Amino acid sequence: MEPFAVESLDPRTISPADEKSIAQLRQSVWVNSSKDGFLAEPFRPFWKAYSGSDAQAPAMFVIRYGQKVIALAKTLPRIIQPQGRAEMCVMGLASVCNAPDWRGRGLGKAVVRAALARVDKGDFEWAVFQCPAGRQTFYEQFGVRRVQNRFFRTDRLGAGNNPFWDECAMCYPKRDGWPDVDIGVPSPGW
Ligand SMILES: CC(C)(COP(=O)(O)OP(=O)(O)OC[C@H]1O[C@@H](n2cnc3c(N)ncnc32)[C@H](O)[C@@H]1OP(=O)(O)O)[C@@H](O)C(=O)NCCC(=O)NCCS
Numbered sequence: 127m128e129p130f131a132v133e134s135l136d137p138r139t140i141s142p143a144d145e146k147s148i149a150q151l152r153q154s155v156w157v158n159s160s161k162d163g164f165l166a167e168p169f170r171p172f173w174k175a176y177s178g179s180d181a182q183a184p185a186m187f188v189i190r191y192g193q194k195v196i197a198l199a200k201t202l203p204r205i206i207q208p209q210g211r212a213e214m215c216v217m218g219l220a221s222v223c224n225a226p227d228w229r230g231r232g233l234g235k236a237v238v239r240a241a242l243a244r245v246d247k248g249d250f251e252w253a254v255f256q257c258p259a260g261r262q263t264f265y266e267q268f269g270v271r272r273v274q275n276r277f278f279r280t281d282r283l284g285a286g287n288n289p290f291w292d293e294c295a296m297c298y299p300k301r302d303g304w305p306d307v308d309i310g311v312p313s314p315g316w
């Protein structure tokens with residue numbers, strides 16, 4: 127039996143109640159986050175204004191208990207610029223979490239699987255994201271691998287900085303073809 131269904135939400139049309147529930151979930155998980163603007167969702171305006179293809183539209187995967195969102199994984203298109211190669215649109219994965227009282231019941235796994243399935247069905251060639259060293263093994267069970275590329279911001283505000291604040295840069299799937307070069311990112315990290 128699958129007691130918890132994963133639901134896909136479109137951030138362009140999400141209800142204020144769901145937005146509030148997701149914000150409360152993130153605040154309950156990252157209580158002591160010192161990441162500037164992380165809880166304020168710097169990509170929110172981008173999500174709301176997105177007008178690209180439906181296949182690569184931002185999507186949030188959630189599990190609810192009643193109306194309350196208790197698990198979350200966000201996906202959004204992100205441009206990366208492997209040096210000397212054509213730029214690529216990859217699937218950023220962000221804000222993977224579940225409520226502290228609901229850990230260890232497969233919910234985290236369910237929302238991550240749903241998110242990575244976008245790559246499996248061809249919406250994106252690769253997913254790229256960051257995670258703390260302590261979460262690396264959680265992601266490896268899905269066929270995600272850590273990559274060693276140097277990532278650096280190319281936008282004016284962050285020029286030269288690493289866009290990621292966690293230790294590990296991760297990519298999915300684990301197969302040949304990932305560019306083994308430095309990678310520019312024309313935006314803040316996700
Ligand atoms: C990471 C997180 C989403 C996992 O969610 P969860 O619902 O507790 O995980 P699940 O119950 O789905 O666990 C699935 C599997 O992952 C494993 N796992 C869970 N947390 C893990 C961790 N921190 N490190 C390694 N493996 C982990 C479980 O042992 C389980 O393995 P199994 O299927 O072989 O039994 C959750 O702990 C969380 O929200 N943490 C805080 C926020 C965070 O760190 N997010 C990730 C940032 S990149």
